Amino acid sequence: MKPNRPRAHLTAPSGWINDPNGLIEWQGHYHVYYQYNPFSCEWDTPYWGHAVSTDLVHWRQMPVALRPTPGGPDADGCFSGCMVDDGNGAPIAVYTGVVGADEDMRVETTCLARASEDLTRLRAHAANPVVDGPPSPEATEGFRDPFVWFEDGRWQQIVGSGSRDVGGIIYRYVSDDLLRWEYAGVFHRGVGDRHDTHDTGIMWECPQLVRGEDGDVLIISVLDREDPSRRKVVGLAGEVTPEGFVEKSRHLVDHGSAFYAPAVMRDRRGRTLLWGWITESQTPTACTRQGWAGTLTLPREVWVGPDGALRSRPAAELARLRGTPLLEAGLDLAAGERHPLTEAGAHLWLEADLRLDDADAVRIELLASPDRREHTDLVVDRRAGEVRLERGASSRSQAAETATERCAFDPSSGRVGLTVVVDASTIEVFVGEEAAITSRAYPTGPTSTAAAITAEGGRACAEVACWELLAAIS
Ligand code: FRU
Numbered sequence: 001m002k003p004n005r006p007r008a009h010l011t012a013p014s015g016w017i018n019d020p021n022g023l024i025e026w027q028g029h030y031h032v033y034y035q036y037n038p039f040s041c042e043w044d045t046p047y048w049g050h051a052v053s054t055d056l057v058h059w060r061q062m063p064v065a066l067r068p069t070p071g072g073p074d075a076d077g078c079f080s081g082c083m084v085d086d087g088n089g090a091p092i093a094v095y096t097g098v099v100g101a102d103e104d105m106r107v108e109t110t111c112l113a114r115a116s117e118d119l120t121r122l123r124a125h126a127a128n129p130v131v132d133g134p135p136s137p138e139a140t141e142g143f144r145d146p147f148v149w150f151e152d153g154r155w156q157q158i159v160g161s162g163s164r165d166v167g168g169i170i171y172r173y174v175s176d177d178l179l180r181w182e183y184a185g186v187f188h189r190g191v192g193d194r195h196d197t198h199d200t201g202i203m204w205e206c207p208q209l210v211r212g213e214d215g216d217v218l219i220i221s222v223l224d225r226e227d228p229s230r231r232k233v234v235g236l237a238g239e240v241t242p243e244g245f246v247e248k249s250r251h252l253v254d255h256g257s258a259f260y261a262p263a264v265m266r267d268r269r270g271r272t273l274l275w276g277w278i279t280e281s282q283t284p285t286a287c288t289r290q291g292w293a294g295t296l297t298l299p300r301e302v303w304v305g306p307d308g309a310l311r312s313r314p315a316a317e318l319a320r321l322r323g324t325p326l327l328e329a330g331l332d333l334a335a336g337e338r339h340p341l342t343e344a345g346a347h348l349w350l351e352a353d354l355r356l357d358d359a360d361a362v363r364i365e366l367l368a369s370p371d372r373r374e375h376t377d378l379v380v381d382r383r384a385g386e387v388r389l390e391r392g393a394s395s396r397s398q399a400a401e402t403a404t405e406r407c408a409f410d411p412s413s414g415r416v417g418l419t420v421v422v423d424a425s426t427i428e429v430f431v432g433e434e435a436a437i438t439s440r441a442y443p444t445g446p447t448s449t450a451a452a453i454t455a456e457g458g459r460a461c462a463e464v465a466c467w468e469l470l471a472a473i474s
Contacts, residue, residue: 001145002290002424003346003424003425003443003446004282004290004424004425004442005290005292005425006295006347006423006424006425006426006473007083007319007424007469007471007472008061008139008298008321008349008421008423008469008470008471008472008473009278009295009296009297009298009423009424009426009473010034010051010295010296010473011294011295011296011473012034012036012038012049012290012292012294013061013292014038014043014174014291014292015036015037015038015039015051015291015292015293016036016037016040016041016042016043016279016287016292016293016294016404017034017035017036017093017292017293017294017295017296018043018260018261018277019034019035019080019145019206019260019263019277020032020033020034020262020263020275020276020277020292021033021034021035021048021080021081021082021083021263021297022048022065022081022082022083022092022093022095022122023082023083023263023264023265023273024083024085024091024119024265024375025265025267025268026085026091027120028054029052029053029054029119030052030053030054030056030267030299031050031051031052031083031119031328032051032052032053032059032275032296033048033049033050033051033065033066033083033084033093033122034048034049034050034051034277034296035047035048035049035079035080035164035277036048036049036064037106037231038064040288041284041287041288041290041291041292042284042287043291045068045076045077045101046077046078046079047064047066047067047068047078048064048065048066048093048122049061049062049064049065049080049293049392050062050064050065050097050119050120051473053317055317055320056273056299056315056317056318057317057318057321057472058259058472058473058474059472059473059474060474061410061473061474062120062280063120063194064091065119065120065121065122065455066078066095066113066121066122066124069124069128071295072097072124072128073099073107073109073111073128073129073132074095074096074097074099074111074124074128075097075098075099076099076100076101076106077096077097077098078095078096078097078098078111078113079095079096079097079098079108079144079145079267080095080096080144080145080205080206080261080263080265081093081094081095081096081111081145081146082094082095082146082147082148082153083115084149084150084155084179089225090114090115091113091115091368092112092113092114092115092178093112093113093114093122093146094110094111094112094123094146094157094178095109095110095111095112095113095146096108096109096110096112096144096145096146097109097110097128097129098239099260100267103446105135106122106142107129107432108142108143108144109128109129109131109132109133109143110129110130110157110159110173110181111124111125111128111129111130112124112125112127112128112130112132112178112179113125115449116277121252125179127179128177130153130178130180130181131157131159131173131181131263131359134159134161134171135171135183136402138163138165138166139161139162139163139169139171140162140164140165141161141162141163141164141202141203141223142160142161142162142205143159143160143161143171143206144159144160144161144205145159145160145205145206146158146159146223147159147206147207147208147209148178150443151159152242154174154175154176154179155174155175155176155177155182156172156173156174156184156211157172157173157174157175158170158171158172158173158187158207158208158405159171159172159173160203160204160205160206160207160220160221161203161204162201162202162203162204162223163202164202164303164319166189166190166191166192166202167189167190167191167192167200167201167202168189168190168192168201168202168203168204168220168222169186169189169190169204170181170186170187170188170189170204170206170207170218170220171186171187171189171426172184172185172186174242182215183245183256185205185419186244186354187207187244187245188218188244188245188247190204190220190401194225197221198234198250198251198252200220200222200223200234200244200250201222203222203225204220204221204222204223204375205220205222205223205261205264206219206220206221206261206262207219207220208262208264209240209264210264210272210274210302210303210304210310211272211304212303212304213239213304214249214305214306214307214308215237215238215239215248215304215308216237216238216239216245216304217235217236217237217238217304217308217309217310218235218236218240218245218247219233219234219235219236219253219262219264219310220233220234220236221233221260221261221262222234224236225377231260231279232260233252233253233254233259233260233261233262233276234250234251234252234253235250235251235252235253235309235310236249236250237250237251237304237307237308237309237310238308239247248308249308249309250408251309251310251360252314253254253310253312253436253437254276254436254437255405255406255407255435255436255437255438256290256389256405256427256429256436256437256438256439257279257281257403257405257427258278258279258280258281258439258440259276259277259278259279259297259436259438260276260277260279260437261276261277262274262275262276262277262297263275263276263331264302265329265354271301271315272302272303273299273300273301273302273315274299274300274301274302274312274369275296275297275298275299275300276297276438277294277295277296277297278294278295278296278297278438279294279428279440280293280294280440281440282440282442286372286442292349294371295426296427297428297438298314298315298318298321298421299314299315299318300313300314300315300436301313301314301315301316302311303309305433306433309434311429311433311434312433312436313419313430313433314419314421314428314430317346319339320470321349321421321469321470321472322349322467322468322469322470323467323468323469323470324465324467324468325465325466326341326342326345326348326465326466326467326468327341327342327464327465328464328465328466329464329465330461330462331421331453331461331462331463331464332459332461333359333362333453333454333455333459333460333461333462334459335359335454335455335456335457335458335459336454336455338452338453338454339359339452339454340450340451340452341450341451341452341453341464341466342447342450342451342466343450343451344449344468345366345367345422345449345466346356346367346422346424346449346450347422347424347468347469347470347471348366348420348421348422348451348466348467348468348469349419349420349421349466349467349468350418350419350420350421350422350451350465350466351417351418351419351464351465351466352364352417352420352453352462352463352464352465353415353416353417353418353419353462353463353464354380354415354416354417354418354460354461354462355414355415355461355462356380356382356411356414356415356455356458356460357414357458357459357460357461358457358458358459359361359455359456359457359459359460360381360382360383360456360457361379361380361381361382361383361455361456361457362380362450362453362454362455362456363378363379363453363454363455363456364377364378364379364418364420364449364452364453364460365377365450365451365453365454366378366420366422366427366441366451367394367422367441367443367448367450367451368448368449368450368451369443369445369447369448369450370447370450372396372447373396374391374393374394374396374443374444374448375393375394375448376389376390376391376393376394376427376439376441376443377389377390377393378390378408378418378420378429380416380423381409382409382414382419383411384411385408385409385411386403386406386407386408386409387406387407387408387409387416387418387429387435387437388405388406389397389404389405389406389427389429389437389439390404391403391404391405391439391441392404394441394442394443395441395442395443395444396443396444396445397442397444405437405439405448406437407434407435407437408432408435409431412452416432417431417432417454418430419430421469422451422469423469425439425440425442426438426439426440427441427443440456451466454466
């Protein structure tokens with residue numbers, strides 16, 4: 001039995017997975033590559049794993065697509081990057097080549113890899129590296145994760161970096177042929193400030209751009225080397241200009257602690273799709289025992305809202321993951337009355353429209369054991385003006401996993417729409433289109449699978465529908 005393993009989220013066949021890479025729709029197939037260590041359940045020299053789908057719902061695991069070239073500029077790892085259509089019928093991966101296993105001595109460069117016709121093999125280009133390192137010695141924290149797009153008749157590349165003394169930096173390059181790149185200045189930079197609620201640290205990884213009519217969002221993954229649990233993904237709302245990115249405001253792209261290093265792509269329908277890496281909060285020993293570590297989010301459609309901040313929802317196709325209906329009901333919830341939703345919620349898609357009437361809060365228990373000693377609670381709290389995922393009782397054995405995750409909720413209307421996807425140990429919550437919380441829970445008991453709803457401090461109404469979440473990875 002594999003109690004923690006998701007069945008609809010992309011997970012490595014075995015071994016370690018981190019960032020999604022090289023997202024592209026090509027000849028009717030969606031391709032997702034990912035940072036992959038096939039040899040153990042801990043991070044090490046990354047390869048690019050690969051999965052393919054025709055419908056965004058069902059995924060087929062493919063062989064490793066990109067591997068380090070001995071003696072090459074990626075000898076010690078093919079780190080994160082993207083994929084573009086070069087216009088000559090061949091997609092090309094633009095990725096980070098790394099030489100030097102020791103983090104402080106690494107040389108990070110931009111490399112290219114040409115895809116075979118079916119995109120199953122990516123071959124490192126003879127011209128590698130095409131950018132041989134940062135443009136300035138101020139880049140003390142690294143130089144990686146190229147993101148490339150075509151605009152104004154030229155290829156544009158932004159690369160993540162940072163300076164110990166100042167903050168995160170994104171450098172920009174331009175090119176006519178993807179091979180020769182000209183440095184085009186700092187695209188954007190931050191000022192590390194631990195007193196700022198959106199402190200963006202000293203290293204920005206995996207820059208991504210979402211373009212919109214109401215503005216652009218520059219997504220950055222903020223690394224905290226001293227305390228990796230403080231990693232976070234920040235959306236910088238603003239505008240791409242010829243001089244660089246003009247930032248107007250900041251927000252979190254996801255409020256969960258398990259979400260990091262997302263990547264985006266534009267599909268043929270003009271949608272922007274996003275996948276993130278869902279990290280583990282188990283010990284490395286527990287991961288080794290289960291044989292795999294890390295998974296990717298479900299694909300999300302993202303766009304820039306009228307306030308300039310990112311919006312998201314599960315891609316519409318994912319409705320096909322809804323299998324057997326478990327419940328569809330309009331519930332009048334009396335104060336304190338616990339209403340069971342299902343016993344079979346280990347793999348669950350739940351939609352809830354809540355009206356809080358005179359209730360202070362509505363609590364949805366997930367992954368609950370029959371004795372209710374294990375449960376993970378999603379609480380819509382009107383008094384606190386927040387939606388919280390409480391994990392203090394998620395697991396009898398994971399004492400460390402107590403962090404509560406929260407996002408703001410405007411209590412004035414008392415109404416909220418929730419989409420919750422539980423896929424064994426992964427939980428993705430969408431609070432309307434405004435906020436998402438990606439998290440993990442590791443209940444110990446095979447019967448910790450129930451879901452229930454309770455109104456607290458008054459009455460509430462809930463329109464609830466639950467389905468079994470289907471398996472979609474082969
Ligand atoms: C983000 C990251 C990237 C890097 C990759 C290495 O999680 O640190 O910056 O390219 O992972 O696996």
